[in-house]
Amino acid sequence: MQYHIEGMDCASCVSKIEKALVRMPGVSNVQLNFATQKLELTLAPDTATETRDIESTIKRLGFGVSDLADQQHNGSSAGNQAAINDQRWWQSIKGRQVIGIGILMSLAYGLSLIFPEYGAWAFIAAVIIGVLPFARKAFALMSTGTPFSIEMLMSVAAIGALIIGEAEEAAAVVFLFSVGELLERVAADRARAGIRALSSLVPKTAILLDAQGQQHQVPATSLQVNDKVLVRPGDRVSADGTIMEGVSSLDESPVTGESVPVVKSVDDEVFAGSINVYGVLQVRVEKTAADNTIARIIELVEQAQASKAPTARFIEKFSRYYTPAVMAIAALVIIVPPLALGGEWATWLYRGLALLLIACPCALVLSTPAAIASGLAVGARRGLLIKGGNVMELVGKVTTVAFDKTGTLTEGKPRVTDVVGFTKEYTDAKGQDKLLALFASVDSISSHPLAKAIVECAIAAKVAIFDATNASATAGKAVHATVTGRFLTIGSPVYITERTTLSATQQMQIETLQNEGKTVSILFDEQKGETLGLVALRDELREDALQAIALLNKMNVRSVMLTGDNSRTAKALASQLDIEWEAELLPEDKLRLLSAMQENTKIAMIGDGINDAPALATADVGIAMGSGTDVAIETADIALLKSCVMDVANLIALSRATMRNIHQNVVFALGLKGVFLITTMFGITGLWIAVLADTGATVLVTLNALRLLRFKGTS
Structure with missing residues (x-):
């Protein structure tokens, strides 16, 4: 079953709903995504729990709920959800609540000015009416497994303030808490806007x-x-x-x-x-x-946002102990000074109530998922498809990047780089065009990638390609055909030297080209027994490869090229990039090298997502190149949709920026609460400041996470 949940303002809302649902008979596999507001669960067919029981439980907790299946049957679920999220703040439940409580407080303040003797009663009435929705939600949460909710803490603090005669301050607590919840909703909607924007890209x-x-x-x-x-x-x-x-x-x-x-x-x-x-x-x-590609990207990003990063899981565990610990401190603050030191009960009860409001872990729990959600959203916008918070966290720790060569560091498409004539007829520019025409004519009957590259070069140069007849091939070595009455062969230098003797000059030219990482094909006239010339081809480096490797070096990330190609080609490309290399590797050789490197470092493997699948799976992080192809998206932990080498550096930079943001958020959340914990203990700050400390920290954490949406990358 799938539901859309409305009204989740922070990550702690997720645990409130999950705790309530897992206690219901027959309900299992509860998964709730804060970023997308999507709930998935399994309901056993033979259980007493009905769908209306699930929906009423969620509504009792103060959240809106609608069945996604019904939305999809009646129309676009994305459109319906967008309509909900496009509400103005004053149209939302929490917006109307703030306006209502604001009017109540204003009336109470006005009455206290006109009738001073009844002023306190006016505030008491306003507080009772204002706190009622929160108290109802608090008791619903307590009955479903969440006794220490912020609603419970706030309700106790407000009612306690009334008991000790601080009616005006209790009113301020209720109003500020309502405003804080509204600000959290606005900030949460801003955080979700990035993914909603993706769904609007496809025309209606x-x-x-x-x-x-x-x-x-x-x-x-x-x-x-x-x-x-x-x-x-x-x-x-x-x-x-x-x-x-x-x-x-x-x-x-x-x-x-x-x-x-x-x-x-x-x-x-x-x-x-x-x-x-x-x-x-x-x-x-x-x-x-x-x-379609966008739908699949949205689905994968939503799944990624639903997965929890290791830091998030640690903070959730920490928060389970944090709230009861602060509440225990609050109880001691209320009891110990009056009993042991002769303090006033009213004073220390007031300070204890203020501490209750500081006990809420909302900002702390939100610190990681808010940053991860922003990081995943900005990554998706830049063509960096990251499959989960754990991957986002891990890639920033990578200190070694292993690159496949073909299709990763190179374009994966061989191109003609040199046309060299050996006989006088083919040495000048016109002669080279004639030579290229003969090469293309013979290769026109072949489906080999090198043959296709030669034909494409001839077409681009607008040279004539003649009909080839009597075509045949020597498997893996040469191709033969009759062109304009001449029986010609195109073969490798090794094959041609078996047929004829190459001059020292020709051998030197071939060796020079091969040392540059180029593949050489020779045209041989079988009837005359002479070599006519050669064509050299090379799979060229991607335009941004050199800049990307240099940037990774600056980021203290080691780069290694692992390829099955020959050592001469690998060495030539590696020297251009100033990169370590290993060549002539079988798939099992790559796995062995990766396993050896993993003993001392976190390693990412970059491949094309097809023939590098074993290596991508073995590495700590598998990254697939490929412009939105199904294989690239499905194979690895991360897919680089632009197929840019530079995006490897952008990816690591984004992860590191996200982790810095998380650390800042944790400092903000704990730091603010720590400061106000001390100031409250010494009576410097009171109840309404404690509310600001809680809601302010939550809003601050969310806004800080939203800064990641402005991430521009390293390029």
Whole structure:
């Protein structure tokens, strides 16, 4: 069963609801996400507990509840929740409560001025009416397993103040507490806004093209796989799909965080929520609204926010002892001075009541999840998909990053870097174009990545590609074909030297290119028995790789390249990056090296999310490169949707910033309470200051966590 819960203002609200529900017969697997306000639970079919019992229990605790299944049946649950969250503060239950209590207190103050002899009674009446909702909630919480709630502490303090004749101060306590709760609600809504913004990226409607090409405006949620939709200039793409017709530049920053628009054409993938810059596109739908990239990102971020970081779990355990300990101190403050030192009961009762308000652990409990939620939200906006608070906390402790080479440090696409003619006919610029044409003609019959790269280079250079006949291949060594009446072979230097003798100059040229990390292919004329020339290719480094490795070094993070490629290529790329390297590794070799490094350091493994799955699983943190691909999102602990090496440094910086924020929050929460604990003991501050200490600390912690939303990264 799934519910939407309204009115949770801090993380301690989660434990209040969870404690109440787990005590109910037949209820199990209770999971409540403060950030998304989503409750999931399992209800046994043969239990006496009914759904209305669950809902009434939650309502008795003072929270709103609605069935997500009903929302989805009647319309968009995201839309309904957005409508709730878009309420103005005065439209909310707590907003109306503040206004009501404010009017009560104002009337009491006015009456005390006009009729001084009845002033105290006016405040007493105002306090009783104002404290009633909180007292009702306090007793509901006590009956469901939470006796030491802030509502109980505040109610006891307010009523105690009335008993000792401090009616005006009791009124201030009730009013300030109401204002504080309202401020907590506003701050909590601000914290949740980041994830709500993601769901608004996908347009509500789409232009569906029928079999006759007629246009129909339909809800985007109604689109099915293989539907054809029209995307006009300026429109947001309505579904994940493949371009069937048209060329345009798309701004994918809402999805991947990539700031530069990407040019896309027929057969290229597009993401829902991307903005079409100038062309008209026809797109075939590949995923429904519930399964598109943004929906999956939102789901994964929500799951991540629901998981608790180790620091959060520790603080929750600490808070279980903190509140009873402070309450015990409050009891001693009330009893010991009058009995042992002859102090006045009224004075020490007043100070003890003030200490009760300081006993609430709301700010402390909120210190970690508020920062983690903000960190996860800003990460998602920047294309850093982090799967959980524990991962967010752990990645900042990483001191070694192991990179796969192909597709991670490099683009994963070999490109032609050199065309060298060996005979006079092919040495000048025109001759090199002729040589490239022959290479491309022979390779046009091959599906090998290097062959495809040569053909693409020829097409880009606008050289003629001739028909190839009598094509054949020597597995793993060479490809053969007849082109313009000549029987030609393209092979590796090793294969060609078995067929003919290369000159010393040719061997030197080949060796120089190979030392630069390039792969060399040679064109050989079988009939004449001569080598015509060579083409060199290399999988080039990503543009930001050099800057990213340099930045990681500055952050005292060691970088290592682990690759299955040959040592010569690995050494050439490693020398460019100034990075440690290990080459010619089998998958089990990578695992062995990672395990050895883990003995002395926390290590993150960066791969493409497909063939590096074992290594990603072995490392302390597995990070997948891949622009929103299913494999990249599902495989590792973290997915870098922009496929930028620089985002590895951004990721570590975000984690460290989040942990600094958590430490600041803990200091704020404990520091404020510690100060007012002492000032209250010595009678310097009273009840209403104690309320400010509690609500002020909670609001301060939340606002500090929201600062993370302005995180700009290291680039």
